[in-house]
Amino acid sequence: MQGVHRGRWLVAATGLLVLTVVASLAIGARSLAPLDVWHALTGADAGAGAGAADSAVAVVRQLRLPRAALGLLVGVALGLAGALMQALTRNPLADPGLLGVNAGAAAAVVTAIAFLGVSDLSGYIWFAFVGAALVTVAVWAVAGGGTATPAGLALSGTAVTAVLYAYVTAVQLLDTASLDRMRFWTAGSLAAARPGTATLVLPFVAAGVLLTAVLARTLNVLALGDDAARALGTSPVRVRAAAAVAVVLLCGAATAACGPIVFLGLLVPHLVRPLTGPDLRWLLAFCAVLAPVLLLGADVLGRVVARPGELQVGVVTAVVGGGCFLAVVRRRRA
Numbered sequence: 001m002q003g004v005h006r007g008r009w010l011v012a013a014t015g016l017l018v019l020t021v022v023a024s025l026a027i028g029a030r031s032l033a034p035l036d037v038w039h040a041l042t043g044a045d046a047g048a049g050a051g052a053a054d055s056a057v058a059v060v061r062q063l064r065l066p067r068a069a070l071g072l073l074v075g076v077a078l079g080l081a082g083a084l085m086q087a088l089t090r091n092p093l094a095d096p097g098l099l100g101v102n103a104g105a106a107a108a109v110v111t112a113i114a115f116l117g118v119s120d121l122s123g124y125i126w127f128a129f130v131g132a133a134l135v136t137v138a139v140w141a142v143a144g145g146g147t148a149t150p151a152g153l154a155l156s157g158t159a160v161t162a163v164l165y166a167y168v169t170a171v172q173l174l175d176t177a178s179l180d181r182m183r184f185w186t187a188g189s190l191a192a193a194r195p196g197t198a199t200l201v202l203p204f205v206a207a208g209v210l211l212t213a214v215l216a217r218t219l220n221v222l223a224l225g226d227d228a229a230r231a232l233g234t235s236p237v238r239v240r241a242a243a244a245v246a247v248v249l250l251c252g253a254a255t256a257a258c259g260p261i262v263f264l265g266l267l268v269p270h271l272v273r274p275l276t277g278p279d280l281r282w283l284l285a286f287c288a289v290l291a292p293v294l295l296l297g298a299d300v301l302g303r304v305v306a307r308p309g310e311l312q313v314g315v316v317t318a319v320v321g322g323g324c325f326l327a328v329v330r331r332r333r334a
Contacts, residue, residue, distance in 0.1 A: 006282050009275050013289045020296045024068040025060055027300050029308045032056055041065070067190045069198035071296045071313075074190070074258055077205045077250040079291025080212050082265020083284050084250075087219050088243045089153050095266035096251045099157035102262070103164035104135025105255035106186060110168045113182055114175040121200050121257060128256035129204075132248045135160060188261040188314020190299050201257045208249035209288070215243055216281045223278065261314045263321030264291055271324075294321075 025037045032040070040060035078096065085094040085101075096102045108131025112118035118127065139160050143152035172182055185192070218239050222229045226236045254261070268291045269283060276282035295313065298320060302311035 006276060010282075010285060010289065013286060013293070017289055017293050020293045020300075021068050021072065023300050024071065024296045025064045028059070028064065028303050029310075030059060032060070062195065066195050066197055067193040067299070068296060070193040070201065070257055071190050071299055072292045073198055073201050073205045074254040074261070075264070075292025075295035076288045077208060077254040078261060078264045078295070079268045079287035080209065080284060081247050081250040081254075082267075082291075083269045083280070083287045084212060084215075084219075084243050084247050085265065086269050087223065087280055088240055088247075090223075091154055092270070093154055093266070094157075095263075096247065097260065097262040098161070098266065099153060100135045100139050100160040100164065101132050101247060101251045102255050102260040103161040103168075104131040104133075104138075105129075105252050106260045107131055107164040107167055108134075109256060110171050110182055110186065113185075114171050121197060125200065125204070125253060125256040129248060129252035132252040132255070135164070136244055136248060185259040187312040188259040188317070189312040190258050191310070191312070192258070197257065201253045204249050204253035208246045208253070211242060211246040211249070212284060215239060215246065216284055219243065219280045220278075223280070259314060261295070261317055263317050264295060267321050267324055268294060 022034055022037065025041075026032045026034055036056050037060055040057045043057075081101070082095040085096060085099060086092055088094070089099075105128040108127040109118075109124045112123060112127040118124060139153065139156045142160065143156040168186060172186070218229075218234050221232050221234045222236055222239050224232075229236050229239075268287050272283060272286035272290055276286055295317065298316040299313040301320070302313055302316045305311060
């Protein structure tokens with residue numbers, strides 16, 4: 001019976017995701033009716049003048065559809081990465097931002113922009129993976145390696161994150177020629193999405209999602225403790241290594257595509273856990289659906305509050321996500 005209720009909630013969450021995608025396609029500096037969005041996507045005759053119809057098609061297909069597709073992929077990646085981090089470290093405060101993974105990817109990409117002249121996503125993405133992987137290993141080593149505790153990982157990740165973001169800021173200040181290219185990326189933005197951007201990111205996110213789905217059951221076993229997991233035939237070391245690879249794939253792709261976005265991976269698992277309970281199979285499924293809802297919703301909100309300009313989605317998620325997380329903490333204390 002509980003599974004039936006979870007299934008209904010998951011269907012409702014999927015419906016909310018569809019509505020959010022429609023809002024992302026319809027709302028902006030120029031708002032469009034849902035019917036106009038449909039006509040622009042399908043090429044049907046909207047019954048309007050040819051100029052207006054062509055303009056709507058250009059706005060939807062060239063600007064908003066690539067942006068919504070990228071937001072969908074990045075939301076899935078960050079939501080799953082946050083849930084994996086919290087399961088892997090048994091730390092409710094773990095997320096790719098707090099443990100330094102996003103900061104490592106950001107530092108590597110900024111280095112590529114400032115010193116190597118890399119200027120497009122096809123180049124960013126490899127540097128982002130290298131940076132995310134190196135920082136994951138560094139945080140684990142600084143925290144004590146095989147004896148690392150959840151508190152040690154959090155402290156180590158916080159320290160490494162602070163150092164890396166100080167480096168990113170220093171590079172921006174010293175290299176004024178690259179500052180313009182980096183400033184929107186380091187704030188976290190979907191505005192640079194173009195046709196083909198999501199296609200570059202998709203294979204890496206898909207690989208991370210597939211690996212996460214394979215690991216869901218064994219992570220449930222690992223939650224019982226290392227000794228119990230070994231008794232049931234699961235290798236904790238292999239599971240953690242595979243989960244770390246999934247996190248690097250997901251975070252590296254997301255950060256390369258739109259810059260470091262904080263709080264999403266931290267907040268979403270806390271929001272969905274009352275619906276799913278401790279079962280990671282359901283938790284991961286809900287995170288994959290609701291994290292894009294929050295990311296695309298934040299992107300739409302950023303377009304509305306600063307119209308005709310916009311606030312970068314990374315700024316909105318930091319402000320809104322921080323407030324929501326404080327509310328979750330207060331509710332749990334109550």
